Amino acid sequence: MTTDAPFSVQGLFAAKEAAAEKKREEAAIAAAERKAELDAFTNKVMNYExxxxxxxxxxxxxxxxxxxxxxxxxxxxxxxxxxxxxxxxxxxxxxxxxxxxxxxxxxxxxxxxxxxxxxxxxxxxxxxxxxxxxxxxxxxxxxxxxxxx
Incomplete structure (x- = not known):
């Protein structure tokens, strides 16, 4: 593996934080999707005959x-x-x-x-x-x- 940036502890922490941020974003998207599904289901429950x-x-x-x-x-x-x-x-x-x-x-x-x-x-x-x-x-x-x- 070759990179232009030198290998460093700072680089490791930055990569770790970037990965954590990506996980947070994915979790937020999944939560928003679950909420939208629940809202749609709740709407159907409230209006269905x-x-x-x-x-x-x-x-x-x-x-x-x-x-x-x-x-x-x-x-x-x-x-x-x-x-x-x-x-x-x-x-x-x-x-x-x-x-x-x-x-x-x-x-x-x-x-x-x-x-x-x-x-x-x-x-x-x-x-x-x-x-x-x-x-x-x-x-x-x-x-x-x-x-x-």
Whole structure:
């Protein structure tokens, strides 16, 4: 390796700082991309209306899970950060957790309450991962009993 500049400690520190700066820039770009994705997802959650096709897909998913011998199915998952309390009530199993669901997620709960609960289905939400030890995604689950007895 040949360079015009003489090899020095100052050069080593400069190269180390340049590499660190590049990593910081890459991390900032990645964070901005994650934030943009979360903002777009949050916007969709806040404005989406449940369609009959959505309900039909959910029922088909429930049927497949039931026929496979499962007791519940996760309909969807989303970042806990979009709950009004960051998922705290869900994580701690506190009463009123469903009131912290935003937008269409609250509408999914209402759909369950009006159409699925009378049929014997349960609705639950729980934190499904803990990146860095903090609540991450929330899973929304529809369940049913093992038997009718």
């Amino acid at each position: 449940i369609t009959q096709d959505d309900k039909d897909r959910a029922v088909a998913k429930i049927r497949r899970a039931f026929e496979a011998g499962e007791r519940e199915v996760m309909l969807l998952h989303f970042p806990s950060s979009i709950c009004e309390d960051g998922g705290r009530r869900i994580n701690n199993h506190l009463d009123g957790w469903q009131d912290t669901l935003p937008g269409v997620l609250k509408k999914i709960h209402a759909w369950w309450e009006n159409e699925m609960k009378p049929g014997g289905f349960t609705f639950s939400a729980r934190i499904i991962d803990y990146p860095g030890g903090m609540p991450g995604d929330v899973g929304i689950f529809i369940g049913w009993p093992q038997s009718l007895t």
